[in-house]
Amino acid sequence: MSGETHDIHIAEPSTSDGSELWRIARDSRTLDLNSSYAYLLWCRDFADTSAIAWRAGRPVGFVIGFVRPTEPETVVVWQIAVDGDQRGLGVAGRLLDHLLDRLAPRGVRHLETTISPGNDASIALFQALARRRGADLRRAGLFAPAHFPDDHEAEDLYRIGPLVPARERVPA
Ligand SMILES: CC(C)(COP(=O)(O)OP(=O)(O)OC[C@H]1O[C@@H](n2cnc3c(N)ncnc32)[C@H](O)[C@@H]1OP(=O)(O)O)[C@@H](O)C(=O)NCCC(=O)NCCS
Structure with missing residues (x-):
């Protein structure tokens, strides 16, 4: 499935997109950079819970995300990133909307993600999503620096929901 909004094209990634996901993650200088292999494998096996914007x-x-194995109504957004020269244009918001609309027929009604306390852009992105969808947003501690074997900031858990399917949403 794919979606077109203005000049942005959003679609499920394929294995051949894996290297670009890795590049965008590397260039973000904010995300934990996984191995290139991880992005290729994700595009192969978790394409239905991931999206790429062109x-x-x-x-x-x-x-990139996954449906929680123990909670099939919840999609976990693992990483989201937009190239530096494309930020502030609504690309990330559209990626999330595309993903949630695609997963709604499967019964996904909640979104979880983790964010480090200082990542204001990411916090604003998910706050805006909750507002747009008329959903609650709750924050709780999840991983403290002491959980990590290396020098890593805390990761707070953000849970958004219940999400209203697009056809039931009242325009803002
Ligand atoms: C976080 C990130 C994905 C946002 O991408 P984006 O395409 O610029 O976001 P959008 O343009 O869709 O903006 C979504 C909302 O967040 C707000 N926002 C975006 N960047 C912001 C910033 N730096 N400061 C404050 N608010 C910001 C926007 O105003 C918008 O809110 P609105 O709808 O109320 O106007 C991007 O900054 C990025 O790639 N950062 C590096 C990687 C990262 O930190 N990823 C998240 C952790 S997994």
């Missing part, structure tokens, strides 16, 4: 034929952003 502008003028160029990949400019992605979101």
